[in-house]
Amino acid sequence: MSELHPEVVKVRFERTFCMIKPDGVMRGVTGDIISRIERAGLKIVAMKMLVPTEEQVKAHYPVSDEAWVTRLGSKSLGSFDNLDVSAEEILGTVDKKEIGEDVVKNLIQFMTSGPVICMVIEGVQSVAMMRKLAGATLPFMADVGTIRGDYSVDSPSVANAQQRSIHNLFHASETKEEVQQEIAVWFDGETIHDYQLG
Numbered sequence: 001m002s003e004l005h006p007e008v009v010k011v012r013f014e015r016t017f018c019m020i021k022p023d024g025v026m027r028g029v030t031g032d033i034i035s036r037i038e039r040a041g042l043k044i045v046a047m048k049m050l051v052p053t054e055e056q057v058k059a060h061y062p063v064s065d066e067a068w069v070t071r072l073g074s075k076s077l078g079s080f081d082n083l084d085v086s087a088e089e090i091l092g093t094v095d096k097k098e099i100g101e102d103v104v105k106n107l108i109q110f111m112t113s114g115p116v117i118c119m120v121i122e123g124v125q126s127v128a129m130m131r132k133l134a135g136a137t138l139p140f141m142a143d144v145g146t147i148r149g150d151y152s153v154d155s156p157s158v159a160n161a162q163q164r165s166i167h168n169l170f171h172a173s174e175t176k177e178e179v180q181q182e183i184a185v186w187f188d189g190e191t192i193h194d195y196q197l198g
Contacts, residue, residue, distance in 0.1 A: 011124065012123075012124050014122070014124070014126045015126060015183070017172075018120075018170065019118050019171040020119075020169065020170055021111065022110065022111065022114035023168075024169040032151075040123075042122065044120070045192050046120035046193060048118055049115050050118065051112065054108055058108070060111075060185050061104070069101060069104055071100070072103040072104065073095070073096035073100030076103055087099075090160065106159075106164050109164075109165070118187070127173060127174075133172070135147055135149045136148065137166075138156065139155075139169075148170060151169055152167060152168050154166050154168060
């Protein structure tokens with residue numbers, strides 16, 4: 001077999017970061033989620049369980065980026081478009097930045113509420129593969145057969161009304177840049193293993 005071009009090697013052995021969030025751990029579906037990853041032909045090269053600190057969550061999400069926080073608020077406002085109640089009635093405001101800040105506060109509270117399982121996954125185009133396995137970020141929109149589609153039912157309007165974060169079980173990095181940043185947050189200086197699948 002001829003040697004692969006270095007660019008093809010990058011695709012074949014691409015790495016991504018994934019996390020089973022507190023609701024996934026508390027629901028007891030970690031084994032099935034891990035099994036789905038392995039059955040897809042991807043390889044777990046680092047894994048650990050921990051309770052995230054507020055500092056880790058703030059390093060993971062761009063909470064200091066005002067534009068990102070405002071976008072969260074805008075998305076939350078949009079979740080009320082098809083309801084017969086106004087966002088102001090439920091949230092007490094229609095200010096996107098203020099709503100976004102509340103979303104961030106709820107997100108930090110959720111992510112620090114219990115243990116998570118952090119993983120570095122390796123395999124052919126693993127970033128895209130893990131996003132496909134995870135399903136749509138909003139659980140009610142995730143296809144059956146995906147992690148979120150099979151194990152989570154939640155909606156931003158319900159989560160906002162209950163002043164909590166959306167429970168969507170799982171995180172998978174969206175871009176290669178996110179992968180690098182997130183691995184640095186959760187596995188800084190730790191061993192990432194190299195082994196052959198049987």
